[in-house]
Amino acid sequence: xxxxxxxxxxxxxxxxxxxxxxxxxxxxxxxxxxxxxxxxxxxxxxxxxxxxxxxxxxxxxxxxxxxxxxxxxxxxxxxxxxxxxxxxxxxxxxxxxxxxxxxxxxxxxxxxxxxxxxxxxxxxxxxxxxxxxxxxxxxxxxxxxxxxxxxxxxxxxxxxxxxxxxxxxxxxxxxxxxxxxxxxxxxxxxxxxxxxxxxxxxxxxxxxxxxxxxxxxxxxxxxxxxxxxxxxxxxxxxxxxxxxxxxxxxxxxxxxxxxxxxxxxxxxxxxxxxxxxxxxxxxxxxxxxxxxxxxxxxxxxxxxxxxxxxxxxxxxxxxxxxxxxxxxxxxx
Amino acid sequence: xxxxxxxxxxxxxxxxxxxxxxxxxxxxxxxxxxxxxxxxxxxxxxxxxxxxxxxxxxxxxxxxxxxxxxxxxxxxxxxxxxxxxxxxxxxxxxxxxxxxxxxxxxxxxxxxxxxxxxxxxxxxxxxxxxxxxxxxxxxxxxxxxxxxxxxxxxxxxxxxxxxxxxxxxxxxxxxxxxxxxxxxxxxxxxxxxxxxxxxxxxxxxxxxxxxxxxxxxxxxxxxxxxxxxxxxxxxxxxxxxxxxxxxxxxxxxxxxxxxxxxxxxxxxxxxxxxxxxxxxxxxxxxxxxxxxxxxxxxxxxxxxxxxxxxxxxxxxxxxxxxxxxxxxxxxx
Numbered sequence: 088x089x090x091x092x093x094x095x096x097x098x099x100x101x102x103x104x105x106x107x108x109x110x111x112x113x114x115x116x117x118x119x120x121x122x123x124x125x126x127x128x129x130x131x132x133x134x135x136x137x138x139x140x141x142x143x144x145x146x147x148x149x150x151x152x153x154x155x156x157x158x159x160x161x162x163x164x165x166x167x168x169x170x171x172x173x174x175x176x177x178x179x180x181x182x183x184x185x186x187x188x189x190x191x192x193x194x195x196x197x198x199x200x201x202x203x204x205x206x207x208x209x210x211x212x213x214x215x216x217x218x219x220x221x222x223x224x225x226x227x228x229x230x231x232x233x234x235x236x237x238x239x240x241x242x243x244x245x246x247x248x249x250x251x252x253x254x255x256x257x258x259x260x261x262x263x264x265x266x267x268x269x270x271x272x273x274x275x276x277x278x279x280x281x282x283x284x285x286x287x288x289x290x291x292x293x294x295x296x297x298x299x300x301x302x303x304x305x306x307x308x309x310x311x312x313x314x315x316x317x318x319x320x321x322x323x324x325x326x327x328x329x330x331x332x333x334x335x336x337x338x339x340x341x342x343x344x345x346x347x348x349x350x351x352x353x354x355x356x357x358x359x360x361x362x363x364x365x366x367x368x369x370x371x372x373x374x375x376x377x378x379x380x381x382x383x384x385x386x387x388x389x390x391x392x393x394x395x396x397x398x399x400x401x402x403x404x405x406x407x408x409x410x411x412x413x414x415x416x417x418x419x
Numbered sequence: 420x421x422x423x424x425x426x427x428x429x430x431x432x433x434x435x436x437x438x439x440x441x442x443x444x445x446x447x448x449x450x451x452x453x454x455x456x457x458x459x460x461x462x463x464x465x466x467x468x469x470x471x472x473x474x475x476x477x478x479x480x481x482x483x484x485x486x487x488x489x490x491x492x493x494x495x496x497x498x499x500x501x502x503x504x505x506x507x508x509x510x511x512x513x514x515x516x517x518x519x520x521x522x523x524x525x526x527x528x529x530x531x532x533x534x535x536x537x538x539x540x541x542x543x544x545x546x547x548x549x550x551x552x553x554x555x556x557x558x559x560x561x562x563x564x565x566x567x568x569x570x571x572x573x574x575x576x577x578x579x580x581x582x583x584x585x586x587x588x589x590x591x592x593x594x595x596x597x598x599x600x601x602x603x604x605x606x607x608x609x610x611x612x613x614x615x616x617x618x619x620x621x622x623x624x625x626x627x628x629x630x631x632x633x634x635x636x637x638x639x640x641x642x643x644x645x646x647x648x649x650x651x652x653x654x655x656x657x658x659x660x661x662x663x664x665x666x667x668x669x670x671x672x673x674x675x676x677x678x679x680x681x682x683x684x685x686x687x688x689x690x691x692x693x694x695x696x697x698x699x700x701x702x703x704x705x706x707x708x709x710x711x712x713x714x715x716x717x718x719x720x721x722x723x724x725x726x727x728x729x730x731x732x733x734x735x736x737x738x739x740x741x742x743x744x745x746x747x748x749x750x751x
C-alpha cells in the first residue's frame with residue numbers, strides 16, 4: 088500500500104486547474120514519538136481553500152508551493168506514537184488532501200462515530216457548524232424577533248445559520264442559486280423566504296422579504312447581495328463577513344460596497360471573522376450543535392463525492408459552479 | 420429689536436449656495452408655558468449640516484424646506500416660561516441659525532460660563548468633544564500602546580481624538596491639509612506623526628508612520644485615506660465612521676473601500692456611530708473632558724467668526740475648503 092498525496096505546485100490565477108497540483112505516490116510513513124498515522128477517510132472541500140492557494144497575507148498563511156494541500160478531514164488511526172490515541176480511533180484534524188497523514192497527537196481531536204457518520208464532523212459538527220454558530224450568535228449577536236439574511240443559504244455554513252436563526256426566533260431570508268435549493272430552504276429547513284439570486288431581482292426581492300429591514304446579514308459573497316443587504320440595514324444592523332465561506336477566485340475584482348456609508352446612517356457594524364477566533368469555545372459549540380442534531384432540531388446535509396484524492400481539483404470546482412448541494416466532502 | 424432667522428428653501432446639490440437659504444426678519448416671540456426664549460450667542464458650524472440639508476433617510480431627519488436651519492448653539496436666556504430656567508442663565512441646545520430661539524425647557528442644558536467661554540460648549544465640552552470621547556474609547560475601544568490614525572486631525576473632533584489618544588498611551592498619527600495644521604498637531608498637541616494629505620503620498624506616509632499597523636482609524640473623510648488605513652489595519656483593528664464630522668457634499672460620489680475584505684483578513688470591524696447613541700452618558704463625558712481641560716491635559720481651539728447669521732453659508736463653506744483652523748463657530 089502506498090500513500091497518495093496532492094501537492095500545490097502552482098498558484099492559480101482565477102479558477103483552479105488540475106495543472107496547479109501534482110499527485111505524488113510514496114511509502115506510508117511510520118509515526119515517531121508523539122505522532123499518529125491516520126488513514127484519511129473524508130476530506131472537507133471548502134471555498135476558503137481557494138484563498139489558501141494565494142500568496143500573501145490573509146487570515147491564515149498560504150499553502151507553500153510543493154506542500155500537501157491543506158484540508159480538514161476525518162480518518163482512522165492506523166498506528167500511534169502519541170499518548171491518548173490507539174489504532175481504530177477516529178480523529179479529526181488538518182490532515183491534508185492525501186490518503187495517509189502523519190500528524191502530531193496534540194493537533195488531532197478524537198470523534199465518536201458510533202452514532203454519527205464521520206463526514207458529519209466536517210459539516211454540522213465541524214468548522215461549518217462552528218462558523219455558523221459563533222458567526223451568527225457572537226459576531227452577529229442575533230436577538231429574537233430580528234430579521235436575518237443569509238447568502239449561500241443552502242451551503243455548508245448557510246444552512247446551519249438558517250436553522251440556528253429559526254431556533255432563536257428570527258425571521259430568516261436565504262439566498263441560493265436554484266429553485267431546488269430555494270425549495271429546500273423553505274420546505275425542508277422552514278425558513279421564511281428564499282430568493283433565487285440567479286433569476287430574481289435581488290434588491291427588490293430582499294426588500295419585499297424584509298419589511299422591517301435587515302438586522303443581521305451573514306455575508307458570503309460580497310458584491311450585489313452585500314449592497315442590497317447594506318441598503319436595507321436596520322438601525323444597529325450587523326454585517327458578518329464570514330471567512331470560512333469566502334470563495335473568491337479573484338480578489339482583484341472585488342469592489343467595496345458603494346453604500347457602506349449606510350453603516351453611519353444606521354449606526355451599523357460590518358465585521359470580519361474566522362472561526363479560529365473562537366478556538367477556545369469549540370467544545371461549547373460542538374456540544375450545542377450535537378444536542379440540536381440528536382433532537383432533530385437541525386439537520387445536516389453532506390454531498391459526499393467518490394473518486395479519491397486524485398479527483399480533488401474537479402470536485403473542488405463544483406463549489407464555484409454551485410453544483411454541490413450540501414457540504415461538499417471528498418472520500419479519500 | 421427683531422429676530423433674524425436663516426431658512427432652508429432649496430436642497431443644494433453639491434456645494435451649498437447662499438440662494439439655498441432665505442434670511443427672514445420677524446418679531447421676537449414670547450415663551451409660552453414650558454418654553455424659554457434664548458438670545459443666541461454662538462452657533463456651531465459642522466460638516467454634518469451638509470447632510471441635514473439632503474432629503475431622505477439619514478441618521479437624523481433632514482431639515483424641512485422653509486424651516487430654520489438646524490444648528491447647535493449656546494445663548495443666554497431672555498425670558499423663561501419653563502421651570503428651572505431664568506433670565507441670565509446660559510444654555511446649550513439645538514437653537515438653530517437665528518438670533519433668537521424659542522425652545523422647550525426640557526430640550527436645553529444649562530452651562531456654566533463663569534470660567535469657560537461659551538463657545539467651548541460647542542467644541543471640547545460639546546458635541547465634538549463627546550464625539551471624540553465616545554467614538555475613540557467606546558466604538559474604537561482604544562487600548563494603551565495601540566496605534567491610532569485620525570483624519571481631519573486638526574478639526575473640532577479630530578484634535579480632541581488626538582489628545583485623548585495620547586492621554587491613553589497610544590501612538591497617534593494625524594492627517595491634515597496644511598503644513599501649519601501639521602505643525603500644530605505635532606508641536607502643540609504632541610502627536611507622534613502628522614501627514615499632509617495634500618502634499619504627501621498618503622499610503623506610503625501612513626505605512627511609515629504606523630510600523631505596527633493601524634489598530635484604530637477614526638474616519639472622517641472616506642476615499643483614499645480610508646483605503647490606506649484599511650490596507651494597514653492591524654489584527655482586530657477597528658474603523659470608526661464618525662457621523663458628526665462626515666461632511667460629504669455629494670453622497671453619490673462615494674465609493675466603497677475597495678479593500679474592505681481586509682476586515683476579514685484582519686478580523687476587523689468597521690462601525691458607524693453618531694454621538695446621540697451615547698446620550699445617556701453625556702454627563703460622564705463632559706465631566707471627564709472638563710477635568711482634562713482644567714488640568715491643562717487637553718486644549719480646545721475655536722475659530723470664531725463674526726458677521727452674524729446672515730454670514731451662515733459663506734462661513735459654513737470654510738469647512739469644505741478647509742480654511743477654518745479649530746472648531747468653526749459663528750457669532751450670532
